[in-house]
Amino acid sequence: MKEQMQNHSVRVPAADRLNAALPPITSEERPAVLLIGNGINRAELHEDVIGLSWDEVIEKLEELNGVTDRHGLISKLPSSMKVIAAAGGRVRECLSYIADLTDSGDDPDPDSARGALWQRAARLPVTHVITTNYGFELENMLVPGFTMRRSQNYLYHTGTDKDSLRAVLLNRFYKIPTEQGDRHFWHIHGSAYKPNSIVIDQYEYGKLVSYVVGSMQQTVGRILSAFKRGDAYIPKSWTDCFLTGDVYVLGFGMDPSELDLWWLARCKARKFPETKIYLFDKYVHEERKLMFPACGIEYVDVPAETDEEFYTKALDKIESMLNR
Numbered sequence: 001m002k003e004q005m006q007n008h009s010v011r012v013p014a015a016d017r018l019n020a021a022l023p024p025i026t027s028e029e030r031p032a033v034l035l036i037g038n039g040i041n042r043a044e045l046h047e048d049v050i051g052l053s054w055d056e057v058i059e060k061l062e063e064l065n066g067v068t069d070r071h072g073l074i075s076k077l078p079s080s081m082k083v084i085a086a087a088g089g090r091v092r093e094c095l096s097y098i099a100d101l102t103d104s105g106d107d108p109d110p111d112s113a114r115g116a117l118w119q120r121a122a123r124l125p126v127t128h129v130i131t132t133n134y135g136f137e138l139e140n141m142l143v144p145g146f147t148m149r150r151s152q153n154y155l156y157h158t159g160t161d162k163d164s165l166r167a168v169l170l171n172r173f174y175k176i177p178t179e180q181g182d183r184h185f186w187h188i189h190g191s192a193y194k195p196n197s198i199v200i201d202q203y204e205y206g207k208l209v210s211y212v213v214g215s216m217q218q219t220v221g222r223i224l225s226a227f228k229r230g231d232a233y234i235p236k237s238w239t240d241c242f243l244t245g246d247v248y249v250l251g252f253g254m255d256p257s258e259l260d261l262w263w264l265a266r267c268k269a270r271k272f273p274e275t276k277i278y279l280f281d282k283y284v285h286e287e288r289k290l291m292f293p294a295c296g297i298e299y300v301d302v303p304a305e306t307d308e309e310f311y312t313k314a315l316d317k318i319e320s321m322l323n324r
Contacts, residue, residue, distance in 0.1 A: 012153065020156035020175070022184065022241075023127055024232035025223075030275060031235075031245035032126040032322055035261075038133055039251020039281065040121065043307035045113040054079060057101050061086035061094060080202045080257035091201045098200065099192040102134050110141065113308055120315045121250065125322050128184045128241045132252060134192040139185055142176045148193040158236045166211045168197050170237040186238035188260070202257075209259050212239055220271050243268050248318050249279040251311070254288060254297070262295065269296030278321070280314040282307065 025031055042053055052060075055075070062068045065088040074085045087094045109115045122129075122141035129138060139146040143154070151174060158171045174185040189208075190197030199208050215237060223244060226233040235241050242264055254261065268275060277297045282304065292299055302317065304310035 017156045018160050018162060020158055022158060022235045023182075024234050025240070025244045026232045027227040027230075031128055031241050033128045033130060033241055033245040033247045034121070034124055034126045034318075035130045035242070035247050035249045035252060036121060036133070036138070037131070037250070037252025039253075039283075040114060040117045040311060041133075041137070042251075043114065043117070043311060045308050052101055054082075057098065058082045058086045060101055061098070064094065064097060065090065078257055079255055080200070080205055084201050091203070092196075095195040095198050095200070099134060099195040099198060102192060115141075117308075117311050117315070122183075123178070123180075124248075124315070124318060125180050126183070126248070127181075128186065128238065128245065130186045130188055130238050130242065130247075132189045132258070134187070134190060134198060136191070136193075139174055139176060142178060142183070151193065165197065165207070168194070169199070169208055170211055170215060170239065173238070184241075186241075188238055205257065205259050209263060212260050212263060215239060216243075216267060220267070224271070239264060243272055244275060246275055247277045248321070249277060249281070249297075250314060250318065251281065252279075253281045253284045254279065254291075256288075262291075265295035265297060269294065278318075280318070282310045 023031065058074065059068075059071065061083065062071055062074065065086065067074070067086060067088060070085065074082055077085060083098075084091055110119050118137050119141045122138045131138065136146050136151065139151070139154070143150070146154075154174045154176055156173055156175050157167060158173075159167060161167045162172065169188060169190065172186075174187075176183050176185065187197075189199040192198075199205060216239065219236070219240060220243070223233050223240070233240075233244070235244070254265075256262070265277060268277070273296065275296070277295070278300050279292070279297050280300050280302060282302070284299065289299055291297075300314075300317065302310055302313045304313055
Protein backbone atom coordinates (compact mmCIF):
# COMPACT_ATOMS: atom_id res chain seq x y z
CA MET A 1 0.00 0.00 0.00
CA LYS A 2 2.85 2.37 0.83
CA GLU A 3 4.27 1.86 -2.67
CA GLN A 4 0.86 2.48 -4.23
CA MET A 5 0.45 5.76 -2.38
CA GLN A 6 3.92 6.96 -3.33
CA ASN A 7 3.16 6.26 -6.99
CA HIS A 8 0.33 8.78 -6.71
CA SER A 9 2.72 11.47 -5.47
CA VAL A 10 2.89 13.45 -8.70
CA ARG A 11 4.21 16.99 -8.31
CA VAL A 12 1.60 19.54 -9.37
CA PRO A 13 2.83 23.05 -10.33
CA ALA A 14 2.07 25.63 -7.65
CA ALA A 15 0.08 27.76 -10.10
CA ASP A 16 -2.26 24.84 -10.78
CA ARG A 17 -2.94 24.46 -7.08
CA LEU A 18 -4.58 27.90 -6.86
CA ASN A 19 -8.28 28.22 -7.73
CA ALA A 20 -8.46 24.46 -7.35
CA ALA A 21 -11.89 22.96 -8.05
CA LEU A 22 -13.53 20.72 -5.47
CA PRO A 23 -16.00 17.94 -6.37
CA PRO A 24 -19.44 19.43 -7.19
CA ILE A 25 -22.37 18.98 -4.83
CA THR A 26 -26.01 18.43 -5.77
CA SER A 27 -29.12 18.08 -3.67
CA GLU A 28 -29.18 14.36 -4.51
CA GLU A 29 -25.44 13.69 -4.17
CA ARG A 30 -24.23 15.00 -0.85
CA PRO A 31 -20.57 14.65 0.12
CA ALA A 32 -19.59 12.28 2.90
CA VAL A 33 -17.59 14.21 5.49
CA LEU A 34 -15.52 12.97 8.43
CA LEU A 35 -15.04 15.43 11.30
CA ILE A 36 -12.35 14.06 13.57
CA GLY A 37 -10.80 15.36 16.76
CA ASN A 38 -8.05 14.28 19.12
CA GLY A 39 -9.84 11.29 20.63
CA ILE A 40 -7.65 8.61 19.04
CA ASN A 41 -4.51 10.34 20.32
CA ARG A 42 -6.03 10.45 23.80
CA ALA A 43 -7.35 6.88 23.77
CA GLU A 44 -6.05 4.54 26.45
CA LEU A 45 -4.51 1.71 24.44
CA HIS A 46 -2.48 -1.11 25.89
CA GLU A 47 0.63 -0.82 23.75
CA ASP A 48 1.62 2.81 23.25
CA VAL A 49 1.82 6.22 24.92
CA ILE A 50 -1.18 8.49 25.34
CA GLY A 51 -0.86 11.97 23.83
CA LEU A 52 -1.15 15.04 26.02
CA SER A 53 -4.66 16.02 27.05
CA TRP A 54 -5.76 19.64 26.82
CA ASP A 55 -5.56 19.96 30.60
CA GLU A 56 -1.97 18.68 30.50
CA VAL A 57 -1.12 21.29 27.84
CA ILE A 58 -2.58 23.93 30.16
CA GLU A 59 -0.42 22.66 33.03
CA LYS A 60 2.68 22.93 30.83
CA LEU A 61 1.73 26.51 29.96
CA GLU A 62 1.25 27.30 33.65
CA GLU A 63 4.77 26.03 34.35
CA LEU A 64 6.21 28.01 31.41
CA ASN A 65 4.58 31.23 32.60
CA GLY A 66 5.06 30.73 36.34
CA VAL A 67 1.38 30.60 37.28
CA THR A 68 1.16 27.10 38.74
CA ASP A 69 -0.16 28.60 41.98
CA ARG A 70 -3.35 29.53 40.10
CA HIS A 71 -3.99 26.05 38.69
CA GLY A 72 -7.06 25.43 40.85
CA LEU A 73 -8.76 28.59 39.61
CA ILE A 74 -7.63 28.18 35.99
CA SER A 75 -9.03 24.63 35.88
CA LYS A 76 -12.52 26.02 36.53
CA LEU A 77 -12.48 28.22 33.42
CA PRO A 78 -13.93 27.21 30.00
CA SER A 79 -11.35 25.62 27.68
CA SER A 80 -10.74 28.71 25.53
CA MET A 81 -10.23 30.84 28.64
CA LYS A 82 -7.85 28.40 30.32
CA VAL A 83 -5.20 28.99 27.70
CA ILE A 84 -5.40 32.78 28.13
CA ALA A 85 -4.98 32.57 31.89
CA ALA A 86 -2.25 29.89 31.71
CA ALA A 87 -0.30 31.93 29.16
CA GLY A 88 -0.65 35.11 31.20
CA GLY A 89 -2.32 36.73 28.20
CA ARG A 90 0.70 35.93 25.99
CA VAL A 91 -1.12 33.39 23.82
CA ARG A 92 0.41 34.44 20.49
CA GLU A 93 3.92 34.27 21.96
CA CYS A 94 3.25 30.72 23.19
CA LEU A 95 1.88 29.27 19.93
CA SER A 96 5.13 27.62 18.83
CA TYR A 97 5.44 26.02 22.25
CA ILE A 98 1.83 24.79 22.07
CA ALA A 99 2.43 23.45 18.56
CA ASP A 100 5.42 21.45 19.81
CA LEU A 101 3.36 20.04 22.70
CA THR A 102 0.46 18.95 20.51
CA ASP A 103 2.46 17.55 17.58
CA SER A 104 5.39 15.24 18.22
CA GLY A 105 6.47 15.44 14.58
CA ASP A 106 6.69 11.65 14.42
CA ASP A 107 4.71 9.53 11.97
CA PRO A 108 2.18 7.31 13.78
CA ASP A 109 3.35 3.71 13.65
CA PRO A 110 0.83 1.88 11.41
CA ASP A 111 1.63 -1.36 13.25
CA SER A 112 0.64 0.04 16.66
CA ALA A 113 -2.91 -0.05 18.02
CA ARG A 114 -3.16 3.74 17.68
CA GLY A 115 -1.66 3.72 14.21
CA ALA A 116 -4.15 1.07 13.09
CA LEU A 117 -7.04 3.27 14.19
CA TRP A 118 -5.60 6.30 12.38
CA GLN A 119 -5.06 4.11 9.32
CA ARG A 120 -8.71 3.06 9.28
CA ALA A 121 -9.91 6.64 9.82
CA ALA A 122 -7.72 7.96 7.00
CA ARG A 123 -9.07 5.33 4.59
CA LEU A 124 -12.77 5.78 5.29
CA PRO A 125 -14.59 6.27 1.96
CA VAL A 126 -15.33 9.98 2.46
CA THR A 127 -14.68 12.93 0.18
CA HIS A 128 -13.63 15.41 2.86
CA VAL A 129 -11.86 15.02 6.19
CA ILE A 130 -12.26 17.97 8.54
CA THR A 131 -9.98 17.92 11.58
CA THR A 132 -9.46 20.21 14.54
CA ASN A 133 -6.05 18.63 15.17
CA TYR A 134 -2.90 20.62 14.53
CA GLY A 135 -0.87 17.54 13.57
CA PHE A 136 -0.83 15.47 10.36
CA GLU A 137 -1.56 12.00 11.71
CA LEU A 138 -4.13 11.29 9.01
CA GLU A 139 -2.05 12.47 6.06
CA ASN A 140 0.90 10.43 7.32
CA MET A 141 -1.24 7.31 7.04
CA LEU A 142 -1.59 7.90 3.28
CA VAL A 143 1.74 9.58 2.55
CA PRO A 144 4.44 8.27 4.91
CA GLY A 145 6.81 11.07 5.91
CA PHE A 146 4.26 13.85 5.35
CA THR A 147 6.70 16.56 6.49
CA MET A 148 6.18 20.31 6.26
CA ARG A 149 8.33 20.51 3.14
CA ARG A 150 6.70 17.54 1.44
CA SER A 151 3.19 18.67 2.38
CA GLN A 152 3.49 21.67 0.06
CA ASN A 153 3.15 19.31 -2.93
CA TYR A 154 -0.36 18.44 -1.76
CA LEU A 155 -1.48 21.92 -0.67
CA TYR A 156 -4.34 23.49 -2.65
CA HIS A 157 -6.46 26.65 -2.38
CA THR A 158 -9.94 27.32 -3.73
CA GLY A 159 -9.05 30.96 -4.48
CA THR A 160 -6.11 33.08 -5.52
CA ASP A 161 -5.60 34.50 -2.01
CA LYS A 162 -3.48 31.92 -0.23
CA ASP A 163 -1.70 34.04 2.35
CA SER A 164 -4.39 35.66 4.50
CA LEU A 165 -5.45 33.91 7.70
CA ARG A 166 -9.03 33.80 6.40
CA ALA A 167 -7.87 31.93 3.29
CA VAL A 168 -5.72 29.56 5.37
CA LEU A 169 -8.60 28.64 7.69
CA LEU A 170 -11.44 28.44 5.16
CA ASN A 171 -10.05 27.77 1.68
CA ARG A 172 -6.84 25.76 2.09
CA PHE A 173 -6.76 21.97 1.93
CA TYR A 174 -4.46 19.04 1.27
CA LYS A 175 -5.51 16.77 -1.60
CA ILE A 176 -4.18 13.23 -1.53
CA PRO A 177 -5.09 10.69 -4.24
CA THR A 178 -6.18 7.29 -2.96
CA GLU A 179 -7.39 4.09 -4.56
CA GLN A 180 -10.94 5.30 -3.74
CA GLY A 181 -10.49 8.76 -5.27
CA ASP A 182 -9.12 12.07 -4.02
CA ARG A 183 -9.30 12.75 -0.30
CA HIS A 184 -9.42 16.39 0.84
CA PHE A 185 -8.03 17.24 4.29
CA TRP A 186 -8.98 20.49 6.04
CA HIS A 187 -7.19 21.69 9.20
CA ILE A 188 -9.86 24.11 10.31
CA HIS A 189 -8.09 25.40 13.43
CA GLY A 190 -4.64 25.72 11.88
CA SER A 191 -1.64 23.39 11.90
CA ALA A 192 1.47 22.80 13.97
CA TYR A 193 3.57 23.51 10.86
CA LYS A 194 2.19 27.08 10.83
CA PRO A 195 1.82 28.09 14.50
CA ASN A 196 0.42 31.53 13.70
CA SER A 197 -2.57 29.83 12.10
CA ILE A 198 -3.56 28.04 15.32
CA VAL A 199 -7.01 28.92 16.67
CA ILE A 200 -6.90 28.35 20.40
CA ASP A 201 -8.32 31.24 22.44
CA GLN A 202 -11.43 33.39 22.36
CA TYR A 203 -9.81 36.12 20.29
CA GLU A 204 -8.94 33.70 17.50
CA TYR A 205 -12.25 31.84 17.79
CA GLY A 206 -14.03 35.18 17.41
CA LYS A 207 -12.12 35.94 14.22
CA LEU A 208 -12.81 32.47 12.84
CA VAL A 209 -16.54 32.74 13.57
CA SER A 210 -16.59 36.12 11.81
CA TYR A 211 -14.96 34.49 8.75
CA VAL A 212 -17.46 31.62 8.84
CA VAL A 213 -20.52 33.83 9.25
CA GLY A 214 -19.28 36.28 6.64
CA SER A 215 -18.71 33.56 4.08
CA MET A 216 -22.13 32.03 4.72
CA GLN A 217 -24.23 35.17 4.30
CA GLN A 218 -24.29 34.85 0.51
CA THR A 219 -23.11 31.28 0.10
CA VAL A 220 -26.19 29.63 1.64
CA GLY A 221 -28.46 31.48 -0.81
CA ARG A 222 -26.28 30.46 -3.76
CA ILE A 223 -26.28 26.81 -2.71
CA LEU A 224 -30.05 26.70 -2.24
CA SER A 225 -30.66 28.51 -5.55
CA ALA A 226 -28.42 26.05 -7.40
CA PHE A 227 -30.23 23.09 -5.81
CA LYS A 228 -33.62 24.58 -6.66
CA ARG A 229 -32.60 24.88 -10.32
CA GLY A 230 -31.27 21.33 -10.27
CA ASP A 231 -27.70 22.56 -10.78
CA ALA A 232 -24.52 21.47 -9.08
CA TYR A 233 -22.73 23.75 -6.65
CA ILE A 234 -18.93 23.93 -6.56
CA PRO A 235 -17.86 24.32 -2.91
CA LYS A 236 -15.24 26.91 -2.02
CA SER A 237 -14.50 26.03 1.61
CA TRP A 238 -14.81 23.32 4.23
CA THR A 239 -17.86 25.15 5.58
CA ASP A 240 -19.71 24.53 2.30
CA CYS A 241 -18.96 20.81 2.58
CA PHE A 242 -19.97 20.69 6.26
CA LEU A 243 -23.33 22.36 5.55
CA THR A 244 -24.30 20.29 2.52
CA GLY A 245 -22.84 16.91 3.44
CA ASP A 246 -23.60 14.08 5.82
CA VAL A 247 -21.05 14.52 8.62
CA TYR A 248 -19.64 11.68 10.73
CA VAL A 249 -18.02 12.99 13.92
CA LEU A 250 -15.42 10.79 15.63
CA GLY A 251 -13.33 11.48 18.72
CA PHE A 252 -14.66 15.01 19.05
CA GLY A 253 -17.08 15.90 21.85
CA MET A 254 -18.31 19.31 20.60
CA ASP A 255 -16.87 21.36 23.47
CA PRO A 256 -18.82 24.61 24.05
CA SER A 257 -15.71 26.58 23.06
CA GLU A 258 -16.00 25.28 19.46
CA LEU A 259 -18.17 28.24 18.49
CA ASP A 260 -17.57 27.86 14.76
CA LEU A 261 -18.89 24.31 14.68
CA TRP A 262 -21.87 25.00 16.95
CA TRP A 263 -22.85 27.94 14.72
CA LEU A 264 -22.52 25.82 11.59
CA ALA A 265 -24.48 22.95 13.15
CA ARG A 266 -27.35 25.33 13.92
CA CYS A 267 -27.16 26.82 10.43
CA LYS A 268 -27.08 23.35 8.89
CA ALA A 269 -30.15 22.26 10.90
CA ARG A 270 -32.08 25.36 9.81
CA LYS A 271 -31.06 25.62 6.14
CA PHE A 272 -30.21 22.03 5.19
CA PRO A 273 -32.40 19.88 7.46
CA GLU A 274 -32.21 16.91 5.08
CA THR A 275 -28.51 16.51 5.88
CA LYS A 276 -27.26 14.63 8.91
CA ILE A 277 -24.61 14.90 11.64
CA TYR A 278 -23.78 11.60 13.36
CA LEU A 279 -21.66 11.94 16.50
CA PHE A 280 -19.57 9.08 17.91
CA ASP A 281 -17.81 9.93 21.18
CA LYS A 282 -17.30 7.74 24.23
CA TYR A 283 -16.90 10.60 26.69
CA VAL A 284 -19.41 13.21 25.50
CA HIS A 285 -20.98 15.07 28.45
CA GLU A 286 -24.59 14.18 29.13
CA GLU A 287 -25.69 17.82 29.45
CA ARG A 288 -24.19 18.55 26.04
CA LYS A 289 -26.56 16.02 24.49
CA LEU A 290 -29.44 18.38 25.35
CA MET A 291 -28.22 20.62 22.52
CA PHE A 292 -28.02 17.89 19.89
CA PRO A 293 -31.65 17.79 18.65
CA ALA A 294 -31.71 21.56 18.02
CA CYS A 295 -28.45 21.29 16.09
CA GLY A 296 -29.38 18.32 13.93
CA ILE A 297 -26.90 16.08 15.72
CA GLU A 298 -27.72 12.40 16.18
CA TYR A 299 -25.69 10.79 18.95
CA VAL A 300 -24.75 7.23 18.03
CA ASP A 301 -24.32 5.08 21.12
CA VAL A 302 -21.48 2.57 20.83
CA PRO A 303 -21.37 0.33 23.92
CA ALA A 304 -17.76 -0.48 24.77
CA GLU A 305 -15.68 -1.29 27.81
CA THR A 306 -12.39 0.10 26.52
CA ASP A 307 -11.27 2.92 24.24
CA GLU A 308 -9.86 0.45 21.72
CA GLU A 309 -13.16 -1.43 21.59
CA PHE A 310 -15.07 1.85 21.21
CA TYR A 311 -13.02 3.15 18.27
CA THR A 312 -12.97 -0.24 16.57
CA LYS A 313 -16.76 -0.53 16.81
CA ALA A 314 -17.31 3.13 15.88
CA LEU A 315 -15.19 2.77 12.75
CA ASP A 316 -17.05 -0.45 11.88
CA LYS A 317 -20.35 1.43 12.23
CA ILE A 318 -19.21 4.41 10.15
CA GLU A 319 -17.94 2.11 7.39
CA SER A 320 -21.27 0.29 7.39
CA MET A 321 -23.23 3.55 7.19
CA LEU A 322 -21.05 4.89 4.38
CA ASN A 323 -21.35 1.70 2.32
CA ARG A 324 -25.09 1.18 2.62
